[in-house]
Amino acid sequence: MELAVTTEQGRVPVTVLHVKGNLDSTTFLTFQNEAEKLISGGTQDLLVDLNEVPYMSSAGLRALNHIYNLLRAKNEDQATVTKGLVNGTYKSPHLKLLAPRPRVKDTLKMSGLDMFLDIRSDLKDAVAAF
Amino acid sequence: MRDNLIITRAAELDALAVFRGFIAQTCKQLGIADDVSFQLQLACDEAATNVIQHGYEGMNPGSIMLELQPGPKKITMLLTDFGHPFEPVETEAPDVDALLNDRPTTGFGLYFIYQTMNDVSYFTDERGNHLVLTKNL
Numbered sequence: 001m002e003l004a005v006t007t008e009q010g011r012v013p014v015t016v017l018h019v020k021g022n023l024d025s026t027t028f029l030t031f032q033n034e035a036e037k038l039i040s041g042g043t044q045d046l047l048v049d050l051n052e053v054p055y056m057s058s059a060g061l062r063a064l065n066h067i068y069n070l071l072r073a074k075n076e077d078q079a080t081v082t083k084g085l086v087n088g089t090y091k092s093p094h095l096k097l098l099a100p101r102p103r104v105k106d107t108l109k110m111s112g113l114d115m116f117l118d119i120r121s122d123l124k125d126a127v128a129a130f
Numbered sequence: 131m132r133d134n135l136i137i138t139r140a141a142e143l144d145a146l147a148v149f150r151g152f153i154a155q156t157c158k159q160l161g162i163a164d165d166v167s168f169q170l171q172l173a174c175d176e177a178a179t180n181v182i183q184h185g186y187e188g189m190n191p192g193s194i195m196l197e198l199q200p201g202p203k204k205i206t207m208l209l210t211d212f213g214h215p216f217e218p219v220e221t222e223a224p225d226v227d228a229l230l231n232d233r234p235t236t237g238f239g240l241y242f243i244y245q246t247m248n249d250v251s252y253f254t255d256e257r258g259n260h261l262v263l264t265k266n267l
Contacts, residue, residue, distance in 0.1 A: 055150065061238055112229065
């Protein structure tokens with residue numbers, strides 16, 4: 001698996017973490033560590049580009065969930081999240097996913113992460129959504 | 131007569147990609163749909179990960195064997211290891227509220243196995259621990 005980081009400027013600066021390769025038990029920690037490094041370095045809004053991820057297992061999902069919680073801990077309060085969940089309108093404002101392939105999207109849906117992680121197919125659209 | 135569809139690897143994480151590749155290649159040769167192939171790979175991956183990460187705890191690392199048994203209406207995957215027995219139980223979907231609050235959940239692995247396979251069974255005998263995963267075609 002290869003990782004690359006770029007930045008995009010929308011309403012806020014968005015860090016884009018491009019993942020290339022499978023996200024499974026062998027690779028998820030490298031991915032998670034890179035995201036942690038970005039967050040501890042100041043990243044508040046993270047877009048994970050999954051376009052070149054052919055396969056993701058539960059290990060990749062756990063990493064995404066962990067990253068979600070790191071970003072949320074820094075920026076969100078419980079009341080806002082709970083209200084949005086009850087209304088069915090909540091999506092993480094700080095972690096979004098870009099262009100997962102159909103099989104990876106299936107896995108995201110099966111896990112329920114798609115209920116609170118915004119999935120966008122277009123980079124500009126994704127950046128504008130932050 | 132079919133080739134012997136068995137592959138054995140050391141119970142290390144590197145085996146996961148090998149097993150997925152073996153399933154993908156076999157399904158392609160047998161004309162099995164990509165969706166089914168993907169679900170078999172995912173279920174195998176989750177089950178094998180459990181064995182690799184927990185099955186040989188406190189023991190010398192052992193091996194893990196994957197056997198594919200294709201039939202006219204179903205394909206069976208048999209995963210055999212020689213570590214600690216671990217009988218899987220069907221789990222609910224991980225609770226979203228727990229995921230959102232970083233609380234422990236039942237985990238995705240077993241849930242994925244039961245979601246993707248039509249039948250899951252497990253037995254242990256003198257030849258090891260056997261997880262039998264069946265997918266209808």
